Amino acid sequence: MSHPDSIHTTYGVLTGDSEHELVVKRSRFICYLRRVESVEEARDATELVKLEHRMARHHCTAHVIGPDRNERRSNDDGEPSGTAGMPMLDALTRFRRPGTDVADCSDIVAIVVRYFGGVLLGAGGLVHAYSDAVSQALEQATFRSRQRMRHFILDAPHTDAGRWENELRAGGITVLGTDYESRGARIRLAIADEPETSTALEQRIASLTAGARVLEDAGVNWVG
Structure with a gap:
């Protein structure tokens, strides 16, 4: 358990839902960012996106939850291991809000829906695509301090x-x-x-x- 003096007293949260689409070699990567405060809420948000995109091949996820950002999980959802969920999680944990000098965003889930475009991207291509989809969505999103x-x-x-x-x-x-x-x-x-x-x-x-x-x-x- 953290020492009381080290407990964070502020962190960044989304002010609203955010979406962004990235196309790489005809594959569509649609990133949804949602504010959540529990693993259950992250799971529910993912299920709603899956319902909306039933025909998509993959619904990859990553979330960061809590003031100290201790709750972190990711899921490749059928993509080669380490090519989707982890790059997405890395993008979430490294992102710095405009005007801040620390990465402090939390209570957030990223869901990236992929529609395969017929061209194999390779492991490196997938890592960049999933990471960029989340990073670009974060750049377009708006945040406030909690x-x-x-x-x-x-x-x-x-x-x-x-x-x-x-x-x-x-x-x-x-x-x-x-x-x-x-x-x-x-x-x-x-x-x-x-x-x-x-x-x-x-x-x-x-x-x-x-x-x-x-x-x-x-x-x-x-x-x-």
Whole structure:
């Protein structure tokens, strides 16, 4: 298991489905990119593509799932071993989103449908075709960052809750909402799950409440 300090707090995910077709010596390679969050979802996405392309000779797949991208699988679906699934997986794991300097895309499955064009491509040709089909689809796709957020609860007197909410929002803190109860209000907050961000929030709360309130940790959640 990863040490907590090494856990990724952001990674890239698709904003929507993406498709791209590549033709190599009359063979058609159609790549579908789908966002998935489990092996089961990847399998379901693959089955839908297979239904749409029943006449295709091959439906090769690769997926990367999870914040740390630990869940990785590929399938050659009848192509010579190592000529389809692995090159596709390599394309997924090496891709860098525009404006980023690390390869961090995850929660994604690539499905490449091949219609044979009558000309044998050889092992090297297949590797390049499957890899290029995924790489080109990724270049055309759009992505956003998924952020790991840490949630907190701040207890507040009814008379101060509104003012504290406004000051926290003005300071760039995400206020998820406020629950008003008989004994007081509970302000729900969220920040990026990073040590320096938590420290800054604690200092802001100490200043805001004159040291009278302490944050309650409410766990983490992925957003995006």
